[in-house]
Amino acid sequence: MVNTHIAIKSLILCFLLKYNRNFVNSMNKDSENLLETVGIGAEEFSGEISLTDIKITTFSLRNKDYRVNDNRKYETHKFPPDKAFLYIFNDDAKCVEINVGYKNLxxxxxxxxxxxxxRxxxxxxxxxxxxxxFNDNMTRNYSLNYNKWSVNSGRLNYLTLSPVPYRSLVDxxxxxxxxxxxxKYTGNITNIDTYEAxxxxxxRVVKSGSRELWRSKFTKYANQVNIYHTNSAKIVLIMHLENGTRALSLKDEFEDIDWCEDAEQSEAFLMKVHSRTEERLATNHFKVITADDPNGVNPKENDVTKFVATTITRKCLFLHFNERIKYIELVHNDKTIWKYIDADGDDYIQSLxxxxxxxxxxxxxxxxxxxxxxxTDENVC
Incomplete structure (x- = not known):
């Protein structure tokens, strides 16, 4: 019995050594895939893609080895209801193969x-x-054709955007x-004063006369300042910062805090008036304009009932739109980057x-x- 176990282990070891040699040798072949396909998954999958269908192989420079689905090399994010998965690789991660549905992508x-x-x-x-x-600014889109992954369009066309202008600071x-x-100043609206840069x-600074009420820290400047006048003759300041967070000054103490548990209910309600979605859009210089028809009837800017904005580890912004919202205009840095026209027919944006x-x-x-x-680099300030 012992000899049988030893023989089995020896066979397994020989297989692994042979596989690893073939695996490494393939790095030097021009026309062959990096990983060898070992007879798995010739059948076509007809359902939706799940996380178990995705195999990502990374190479470790330190250990000189290959690992499949090593989540220490990347972050995985799911967008409900599991309609999309996003993988964000660490800066030092080397992804060397992507397989989806047991098929090489x-x-x-x-x-x-x-x-x-x-990337x-x-x-x-x-x-x-x-x-x-990819890390060289190339973007490739793949789809399943005849049970194989193929590139829809090699190097997708790039459209140049205007750069973010240099900041001028205001006290x-x-x-x-x-x-x-x-x-821009807006006042006399339910006891709220709003200042929009x-x-x-x-x-950079918010003050009342010579009295300083708030000052930015670590170059976290504000795009918008809201001043709420409460029934108790107090004022609440909320500064909407560029990085998507908010600074709060409350009860004449004017210290930056995230939340105040003993704030009056009316104050707590006012603090929630502006959603995180609006802040994330402003931070990334985006506007989403929706309308009832292609002629732009009843336009609404940043109607958060029609989409959700998510920021992921401060590395990217993800917008997921509700089903079949067609009449949309996307604006970045005050420049329209896409707008629905009649020629688009039944096409509609799903995400950004x-x-x-x-x-x-x-x-x-x-x-x-x-x-x-x-x-493009030449347009960067």
Whole structure:
């Protein structure tokens, strides 16, 4: 019995050594896949893509080994109800193969790809398509054709966006009750005063006369300042910051705090007036304009009942739209990047993905290739 166990272990060891040699040797082959297919999954899967269908192989420079679905190398995010999966790789991660549904989608070939590795992978489960963002600003979209993954369009076209303008800092005095060239003032609305910075301007200090009420910390400037006048003659200041967070000054203490448990109910309600979605849009210089028809009837800006904005580890912004909202205009840095026209027919936007680090925006539709927008280096301030 003992000899049988030893023999089995020896066979397994020989197989592993042979497989690993073949695996490493394939790195030097120009036309072969990086990983060998070992007779799995010739059948076509007809259901939606699930996490178990996705196999991601990474290479460790430190240990010189290959691992499948090593979640220490990337983050995985699911968008409800499991309609999309997003993989964000660590800066030092080297993804060398992507398999979906037991079928090879992409493999690293040294002579062909060089230093090109995936940065993000976006999988739409129902449509069965995959978009891969590479670290050289290339974006490829894949779909299942005849039971094989194929590239829909090699290097997708890039459309140039205007850069984010340089910030000019403003010291706001709340005794000013009028609009200026630097900010817009709105008052007399349910005891709320609102100051919105214009264009490149950002709020650095909020004061009342010579008294300083709030000052930005660590260059976290504000896009908007809301002043709430409560029934108890107190004022509440909420500063909407560029990084998507809020700074709160309360009860004449004017210290930055996230929340105040003993705040009056009316104050707590006012603090929730502006949703996180609006803040995330403002932080990333986005506007979403929706209408009732292609002629722009009843336009609404940032109607958060029609979409949800999610920020992921401060690396990207993800917008997921409700089903079949067609009449949409997307604006970034005050420039329209996409707008519905009659020629679009039944096409509608499903989601938008923005990656600030490489200035890339990808817009996904229900039944056509995504649009990729990229701010070119020469346009960066």
């Amino acid at each position: 992409w493999s690293y070939v040294p002579d062909e790809h060089g230093d090109e590795f995936p 993000l992978i976006y999988v739409r489960t129902v449509e069965k398509d995959v978009t891969v963002y 706001l005095d709340i005794n000013c009750k009028s609009t200026t060239e630097r900010f 214009k264009g490149e301007y950002k709020f 993905h923005y990656v600030p680090v490489d200035k890339r925006i990808v817009v996904w539709f229900n039944d056509k290739l995504p649009l990729v927008y990229h701010m």
